Amino acid sequence: MIRVLVADDHALARMGLTAMLGAQPDLEVVAEAADGLAAVEETRRVRPHIVLMDIRMPRLDGIEATRRIRALPDAPAVLVLTTFDLDQYVYDALRAGAGGFLLKDAPPGRLAEAVRTVAEGHSILAPTVTRRLIERFLTIAPRDTEVLARLTDREREVLTLIGQGRSNAEIATDLLLAEGTVKTHVSRVLMKTGLRDRVAAVVFAYEQGLVRVGSAGNA
Structure with a gap:
């Protein structure tokens, strides 16, 4: 609880x-x-x-x-x-x-x-806040395209949805997965990419072109 x-x-x-x-x-x-x-x-x-x-x-x-x-x-x-x-x-x-x-x-x-x-x-x-932060970070953040190769196809899907501002429950609905499974995928994405947290994952998704500014679902 x-x-x-x-x-x-x-x-x-x-x-x-x-x-x-x-x-x-x-x-x-x-x-x-x-x-x-x-x-x-x-x-x-x-x-x-x-x-x-x-x-x-x-x-x-x-x-x-x-x-x-x-x-x-x-x-x-x-x-x-x-x-x-x-x-x-x-x-x-x-x-x-x-x-x-x-x-x-x-x-x-x-x-x-x-x-x-x-x-x-x-x-x-909040998605609107995330979008503004992304627009700032993209001007200074270094790119590391090699990191994406560490992810499975499913993990890349999860990373893309994180970038769109989707919650674990929403990702589970989108991908027809159990919420617990989504949490496992999120943890693996963070571990494999070396990202600190979910906000950093959103930034990374934009950096790698998985999500574009102004075109992300709920973001």
Whole structure:
């Protein structure tokens, strides 16, 4: 069971997130926080696996709260969830140690999958954010076409879908595979390519021409 702490200064938003996540069989909301300082305090108290963090909150904003939480011993993962699709928030959140950045208009299924992905130690970004980051990275990132030869055809398919911003559940549906099988393929892709996380895999997929800017499915 993945233990989740929900931090948001809007009571209705907290209630909605708590209800939605609590309906998932493998997710349990163990605490809520109405501001960043409370999020840090509750993290120390209940020791969640992941904190779902809003950005604009009183007393302590979500960026600084993320920084403090990630500095704790045995720190949980942090997934930033916000209505503000601004580059500076993305960069600040990732620098603070967040494992993901998702917009609040994401479908419930995508949010639940993002919580699972980040809790497992992987990274995930909202597709619109990913596309902008890709456009920046492509101007400076070196190419390494030889790495693709290490992948099987199926692993290359999975890498392409990761590049399109597809979640594990969506990839499983697209390829008619069990979600557990997809997770295994994702792990092998990261291992064989030497990529750090899912975000790096997205960048790599664009670099290698598996996905083109502006033409990726959901991205």
